[in-house]
Amino acid sequence: MKQIVIISGKGGTGKTSLTASFAWLAGKNTVVADCDVDAADMHLVTAPETLEKRDFFSGYEAVINPETCVGCGDCVEVCHFDAIEPEGEVYKVLPVECEGCGYCARICPVEAIEMKLLKAGDIFVARTRMDNLLVHARLGIGSDMSGKLVAEVRKEARQQAEKTDVEYILIDGSPGIGCPVTASVTGTDYVVLVTEPTLSGMHDLERVLKVVQNFGIPAGCVINKADIHTEMAGRLKAFLKEQSIELLAEIPYSSVFSKAINAGKSVVEMEDPGVVGRIKKAWEIIIQRNVEPEK
Amino acid sequence: MKIAIASGKGGTGKTTLSVNLTAWIREIADRPVMLVDLDVEEPNTGMFLEGTVIERSVRYRKIPRWKQETCILSGECAGVCMYNAIAFLGNSVMVFPELCHGCYACSDLCPSHSLPMVDDRIGEVTLYQASLPGSRKVFPWIEGRLDIGREMATPMIARTIRYAEDHGERSQIILFDAPPGTSCPMMEAAKRSDYLLLVAEPTRFGLHDLGLAVKTLKELGKPFAVVVNKDDPAITLIDDFCATEEIRIVARIPHLREAAGIYAGGGLLYGKIPEVRREMEKVYRHILEISEETKTG
Known part of the structure; x- marks a missing residue:
């Protein structure tokens, strides 16, 4: 079983939309762990039916x-x-x-x-309309236990994955570089970085990458809104090359992201071949990088 | 008056509103204003501003340090720590700084005073004089930056606010670019603000996270209003929610691809986009209104 975490440093780059797309593509082969516990939005596009709910004390x-x-x-x-x-x-x-x-x-x-x-919050195990399990949490108001809750969500996801013998755990990671993001990244097999060609996107990527490199986990990067600033996109790609990070996809700026959210769907279920094709390609590369060794 | 610009969801335009509003107030309204970047994990106001460093200083918090020479190995310290930040290993004591909340219990209650509290570096605060392109007007701008590898954003935010309070003037409008989310870091910024502006985008993600932020602020008893960013007149998600909750929407920044391009290169929007300039004025008028109310009320 391989654990793949999707993080972004900066908010609003399309991290959750991409994770939902990967979840749709992976189907029953995956357990999804929503570790963006501060703004857990995955359930809004995966229509989960709750199977278990329990309190989390901390x-x-x-x-x-x-x-x-x-x-x-x-x-x-x-x-x-x-x-x-x-x-x-x-x-x-x-x-x-x-x-x-x-x-x-x-x-x-x-x-x-x-x-x-x-x-500190509630933990849910649910079955999504994508035929996979989703473990998500709701943090109590102003609780400072988000790092611990992330660890708890991941533990539950691992148990569910072992029980059902699936190949992947997809983790929608937390933003920033603090405690919750460390808890999202630790012990994973592969990191997908999502960014955009903006000064802020670049700056946040550099900071979050240092956290990833501390763990020595291989990483690939998706550049979203890749065509909004040609010069910044060039700088971003040069930076990725210098850091030996594989470029997984360059997705053009598209309103399909917000349209998909408002339709309660993942992006790959929408009609936008330019965007959908690139996300599918990125997922294929991720799978290739996460092949289980022969037993 | 301290006003925090916050949002439940990241990437909705907090920093865009913070820098554009600050610059607009200084340049167009010609009022004294200070900007404080409290998104200490990912401070980004610097992408949009130029400034000269006035002062840079390291910020610390206090954590215990084990003094082997005097320790009598009572194990008391590990027993009192509620955060498992101290391990008693029989013949030695280990402190785990990332778990420590700095409560002083282990240090004060140690029978042999062998855990003195010492400085622990968490980040840097920088005071700049920010300048605006093509204008002589300047304003103070403060940035808090958490060291990479440190997980404790909240104490860094508290120290940045304290620094800003020491350097700001009472009459000044002080704008906080708050950290995203609704947990500890955002709460810390909200607690120390007089008023909040919540930035929201009209998607179901944006609405869901706005809902969480609203709940948090109601719990804290803080007054606030909403600014819609990436507004689309055809989508009324945020409007409907605000109508039901009786929350005022003070401005709507339209969704323009042009804005995304200017933002990408680190540019300010209000000089180039008339709609943004108009909306900044609306936000400013609202701030004046509430500061009047605070004075008279």
């Missing part, structure tokens, strides 16, 4: 019992997150600020503070 929040609190203020002194405020004679915790470190609970002289386990 992290804690301090809760002060006003009945027991004697108002000594020791908790305020030790809190480095300014998460505790006076309320009348006693104190209360501001949930948005609390990092769940438990320092206050540990030093409270009257044991008035309880550390409550927090629900």
Whole structure:
């Protein structure tokens, strides 16, 4: 089983649209893991029917019992997150600020503070209309557990893939270069970078590529909106060559991307041979680079 | 007044709005304004602006460092850490900086004071004087940049905001180019703002992620309005949602391929595209309105 992650650094380059297209092309041979947990949109074009749903718990929040609190203020002194405020004679915790470190609970002289386990989000296993399984998650409002949730989604996807003996896990990765993207990339077999020939696209690609190179995973690149700026596209291709990254496709600027999203479809199901042909070609190359060794 | 420009989905035009609005306010409205790039993982305002560096400084956070000489191997530290950032291995202690939240519990509660808190570099803040092409007008511009390989964006954002607060003036309009999404980094920027502008694009992805951002801001109790980017008059997804939720749409930047080309090369749009100039004015008028309301209210 091969794990292929699709990442972009910059948002809005077409990462999720491409992942959905690959998922359609791979059909029942794949489990899809939506690890863009902050903006998980894959379900909008794959029409999943939920098979399993479970809570994901992670992290804690301090809760002060006003009945027991004697108002000594020791908790305020030790809190480095300014998460505790006076309320009348006693104190209360501001949930948005609390990092769940438990320092206050540990030093409270009257044991008035309880550390409550927090629900960080929901994890879903679903069957899509593309005849594959989708593992996706919904993060609770303002939860800071996105890195852990990514790891959890991937674990579930791996278990599902092993159970059903499929060839690929397709991971729709997280944006940026921080904790969630590291969690999306680690332990994968191949990275598909999606970018566009803009200064921002180029800059973000360089930064996210450094994260990828830290892991030493082979990578290929899809340039979307390839014809919006000829000079930038040239620079981008020169950069890929210099970094020994295979160019998988140059997709022309097309409104088919937003039309597909609004029709609830993947791009390869639409009528636009120029775009569809190039995405299919890219997927063929990815498959060739991810052949299982003979047993 | 601190105004964050945010969006649930990436690539909807946060940075485009941030730089164009800042430049428009400085050049056309001739008002003092400051721009702060809080997208510390992928700071991109620099693609569209020219500036001279006024000051560059390294930002740190505090993490514990094990002092072997004094440690009595009590194992207390590993027991108090809720983040598994400390491993007690029987005859030594290991600290994992990427897991540490900097709560000080291990350091303060160590019986032999063997885990002093020390500086840990996370990134750089740069203050520029930004200039506008063909104009003598300048404005302060701050960029926070997380070191590659560091996973802790949120403390870097907090430090960049603090730096901006120290360098901005009270009367000034301070615009934050916020990180995308709805988790910790975006929350950090939102918490420290007086008002937010959510940029949304009229696709089902855009609508879904706008919905998440709206929920987050309602939870935080922050006032906000919406700017539609890549607007298509034929698609009313965002309009319908905003009507139901009673959210004001203050401007609509049309979907123009010409804009994509100018953006690609790092150009500002309002000088070349009259529709963008008109919409920047609308956003600015809205900012004036809400800052009046804040003063009188």
